[in-house]
Amino acid sequence: MSTKSPVRPGVLSGVRVLDFTWKTVGPWAPRLLTHYGAEVIHVERAGGYDDHRYNATPSIVSDEPQAAQLPGTKKVYSDPQFNTLREEPSAASGQKKLYAAPYFNTLHHGKLAISLNTRNPEGLKIVERLIGICDALVENFSADVLPNWGLTWERIHQLNPRLVYMSASGFGHTGDWKGYRSFGPTAAAQSGLSLASGLPGKPPAGWGFSYLDVMGGWMGGLALIQGLLKAKKTGKGLYLDYSVTEGAMSMMGTYMLDYQVNGRRTRRPDFPPGNRSIFPSMSPHNTYRCAGKDRNKQDWWVFIACETQPQFESLCHVMDQPDLVLDPRFATNEARVAHQDELDAIIGRWTRARRRYDIMRKCQAAGIIAAVVQSAEDRVEYDPQLQHREMHPIINHPEVGGDFAYEGYPVKMSRTPAFLHGRAPALAEHNEYVYGELLGMSKAEIASLREREVI
Amino acid sequence: MSGVYEDLTVVELADRRNQWAGKLLSDGGARVIQIEPIQGSPGRWCGPFVDDKLDPDRCLDYWWNNTGKESVALDLTRKPAQDLLTKLLNRADVFLESTPPATLAKLNLDYGAVTANKALIYASLTDFGQDGPWRDYQMNDAAHLALGGQMSSTGYSDPTATPIGGQGKQAWHMGCAFVLHGITVALFDRMTSGEGQYIDVSIHDACAIGTEAAVPQWMYYGETMHRQTGMHANPRRQPPLQLPTADGKYMIAVMQNFGARVWERLLKWMDEKGVTGELHDAKYQDEVFRMSEYRTGTVIRDAIARLIKASNGEECFHRAQSYGISWGLVHAAEENYDIPHYQQRQYWRSIEHPEIGRAIPYPRGPIAADELQIEPRGRAPRLGEHTRQVLQQDLGLSDQDCASLTAAGAIR
Numbered sequence: 001m002s003t004k005s006p007v008r009p010g011v012l013s014g015v016r017v018l019d020f021t022w023k024t025v026g027p028w029a030p031r032l033l034t035h036y037g038a039e040v041i042h043v044e045r046a047g048g049y050d051d052h053r054y055n056a057t058p059s060i061v062s063d064e065p066q067a068a069q070l071p072g073t074k075k076v077y078s079d080p081q082f083n084t085l086r087e088e089p090s091a092a093s094g095q096k097k098l099y100a101a102p103y104f105n106t107l108h109h110g111k112l113a114i115s116l117n118t119r120n121p122e123g124l125k126i127v128e129r130l131i132g133i134c135d136a137l138v139e140n141f142s143a144d145v146l147p148n149w150g151l152t153w154e155r156i157h158q159l160n161p162r163l164v165y166m167s168a169s170g171f172g173h174t175g176d177w178k179g180y181r182s183f184g185p186t187a188a189a190q191s192g193l194s195l196a197s198g199l200p201g202k203p204p205a206g207w208g209f210s211y212l213d214v215m216g217g218w219m220g221g222l223a224l225i226q227g228l229l230k231a232k233k234t235g236k237g238l239y240l241d242y243s244v245t246e247g248a249m250s251m252m253g254t255y256m257l258d259y260q261v262n263g264r265r266t267r268r269p270d271f272p273p274g275n276r277s278i279f280p281s282m283s284p285h286n287t288y289r290c291a292g293k294d295r296n297k298q299d300w301w302v303f304i305a306c307e308t309q310p311q312f313e314s315l316c317h318v319m320d321q322p323d324l325v326l327d328p329r330f331a332t333n334e335a336r337v338a339h340q341d342e343l344d345a346i347i348g349r350w351t352r353a354r355r356r357y358d359i360m361r362k363c364q365a366a367g368i369i370a371a372v373v374q375s376a377e378d379r380v381e382y383d384p385q386l387q388h389r390e391m392h393p394i395i396n397h398p399e400v401g402g403d404f405a406y407e408g409y410p411v412k413m414s415r416t417p418a419f420l421h422g423r424a425p426a427l428a429e430h431n432e433y434v435y436g437e438l439l440g441m442s443k444a445e446i447a448s449l450r451e452r453e454v455i
Numbered sequence: 456m457s458g459v460y461e462d463l464t465v466v467e468l469a470d471r472r473n474q475w476a477g478k479l480l481s482d483g484g485a486r487v488i489q490i491e492p493i494q495g496s497p498g499r500w501c502g503p504f505v506d507d508k509l510d511p512d513r514c515l516d517y518w519w520n521n522t523g524k525e526s527v528a529l530d531l532t533r534k535p536a537q538d539l540l541t542k543l544l545n546r547a548d549v550f551l552e553s554t555p556p557a558t559l560a561k562l563n564l565d566y567g568a569v570t571a572n573k574a575l576i577y578a579s580l581t582d583f584g585q586d587g588p589w590r591d592y593q594m595n596d597a598a599h600l601a602l603g604g605q606m607s608s609t610g611y612s613d614p615t616a617t618p619i620g621g622q623g624k625q626a627w628h629m630g631c632a633f634v635l636h637g638i639t640v641a642l643f644d645r646m647t648s649g650e651g652q653y654i655d656v657s658i659h660d661a662c663a664i665g666t667e668a669a670v671p672q673w674m675y676y677g678e679t680m681h682r683q684t685g686m687h688a689n690p691r692r693q694p695p696l697q698l699p700t701a702d703g704k705y706m707i708a709v710m711q712n713f714g715a716r717v718w719e720r721l722l723k724w725m726d727e728k729g730v731t732g733e734l735h736d737a738k739y740q741d742e743v744f745r746m747s748e749y750r751t752g753t754v755i756r757d758a759i760a761r762l763i764k765a766s767n768g769e770e771c772f773h774r775a776q777s778y779g780i781s782w783g784l785v786h787a788a789e790e791n792y793d794i795p796h797y798q799q800r801q802y803w804r805s806i807e808h809p810e811i812g813r814a815i816p817y818p819r820g821p822i823a824a825d826e827l828q829i830e831p832r833g834r835a836p837r838l839g840e841h842t843r844q845v846l847q848q849d850l851g852l853s854d855q856d857c858a859s860l861t862a863a864g865a866i867r
Binding site: 011012024032036102103105106170171172174175176177179180181182183185186187188189190191192193194195196197198199202203204205206207208209210211213214215218219221222223225226227228229230232233234236238239240241242243244246247249250251252253254255256257258259260261262264265266267272273274275277278279280281285287289294295296297298299301302303305307311364367368369370371372373374375376377378379380383384385386388389391404405407408409410411412413414415416418 | 459483500501502503505506507515516518519520566583584586587588589590592593594595597598599601602603604605606607608609610611614615616617618619620621622623625628629632633634635636637639640641642643644646648650652653654655656657659660661663664665666667668669670671672673674675676678679680681682683684685686687688696697699705706707709711772776779780781782783784785786787788789790791792795796797799800802811815816817818819820821822823824826827829
């Protein structure tokens, strides 16, 4: 494996990012910059590592050695995401590699990795030197972590007046709640997003994954690019205090205004409306059960909506029930909304016996909105659109047995295309490059730092 | 200080998919000219409306997604209107559009046709991008959440219950996030190259990479997720983490490590509510045993459920957080208005609305940074409010020109 930073083409070529992120929302933001050629240095603590590296469950790809076989490990707790054990090694220095860790590979591909002991004063001096040679600094620790290292914004700005610093946190770095902690679901709950998902009269369905770690990371990435653009214009660094919960609230603006103007709350008996549409009020607009079940014996579903009268008339023809158009209960959108339970039952009886992709194709051919509720398997193995758009590009990674498919990056630019810059780094893979070439340390100095467990 | 997009002119072709991206460009200081059809943007007709009365100038969803923009109403099926748009594009920095692929080529407004302006960044945010077998499929936001995978992971633990797509037009938001990446990166590039470019973003592509663990779980393990009520989907069914409180709300009791200090405080809280059960047993003092039981067993989980059931939501949230436990309370969006924390962070920005005779507090946006200054810059425009102003001041049309174009139905 190369321990050097490859030459990276792209708009952000030459931009260097110091990445202290972990978990999910943090790592996404700097990863997005790698697609444009930024050199992102992911810092992991010496003697440990990013917890997403861990994966004790043998995968169908390749997984050696097993975590449990490693010496000096201590079971700590499980990862609810992957249902695997996490292990805490007393020293990572002896490890040649970690494992085929799915989410680490997703969140950190294209980055460089170094290890550094930030509990050591000498380690903190190195952090300061790294700040001096980077254009951006990103972290998603609790609000007190960097100040505890002596790295207030004032100090950071003094060390490198051109640096863009973004803290990504659940609630922001000022205000009563600045010490509060948050995972994606915490922020989704607090913002109002979770409550706005589900069937009326049932508990909230929320989002079945950390939507705010994903979308929150993308918005954080946008803020970083915006910060770099501004710094390029002014030549001056700046601080971005990114609160994921505030970001989520700004994705609920319509409901905020509805409350302010009409006094209508989202906490009310008929909200959320399941998959039906209230604004605008229209029917049909719902999910319908199809023939077949998935691997977990969950029913298969298709979403169908008619936004116009011609679409509804076409649907009646596709269902071979042309008389429905004349039925006074369904003749107009207003009538359909008033009788949508009956209409949904009729459509559901039609879909129940049919194959989901066949329903989608027939409806779409007739100009009707129809979409299969696709699982990950459907998207990866079948979806011809994603295949055509090459949304699962291949990256070579020896730890997963060579070539392996990843989720791609969805921005296609004509003159300065976005790239994938290769696999996720092995633990401390780029220590020599970063400490040696970038900071100009001698081999002896690096060896000494390693001996003293600073790196 | 000025916004990150200050001094830029954006021309946005009105559409429900791209309007939030245009809003964020306006929030960042860009001048955003929204080109609407004569009958108004589709975004004006969806509701909710002020007092629930249908009125394209009083649609709250439009108000939210179009702060600070200018409205120019043109009938682009007519040649004179197409020419006006071409002229605007010749002077613009960014063009943001969401028409079905091939639509603008017919109007001689596709990227190939407007390259007189070499610096123009031409961004298309569409359902499927500009190519591919599903390119011309009909979609809306919920359809994207179905096809993109969000619904497949979201819903209820009952395997016969429907998958759910969350409200708030989140598929379009995901597409907007990426089109803004592209535009902002292109602006960065243009500072040195002086050249614009074409950006193609597909909402389906964006949604398809936005399901967190579902795709890696399939690729690495061949496993499919179970939907679980109010919590993450998982290949294995798990006990609930969304738990009811004493006052009829729900806590998200996110799983996390309970170190010695946190555990001690949690036990004290449980003692206070009389729900501790056997947790004072010495074996739970061992962190390895404790976390293993929490992960795989029911004793700690049941005690947590009893604790939350015995506490009110707000108490639960603040006590947990003060102990370093990252639980969240399922709030309604509007309940955030009363929280001092957001007021202290100056999250609400007052926008005057003469239509209703008062100002409304709008959410600021995700980023608190004086230097980027991303915040709503004013109310959304009325339909065609700026037509004459833009055509006269920017393109030099006369009163008479405007009158004849209006009479011909080309502008409003």
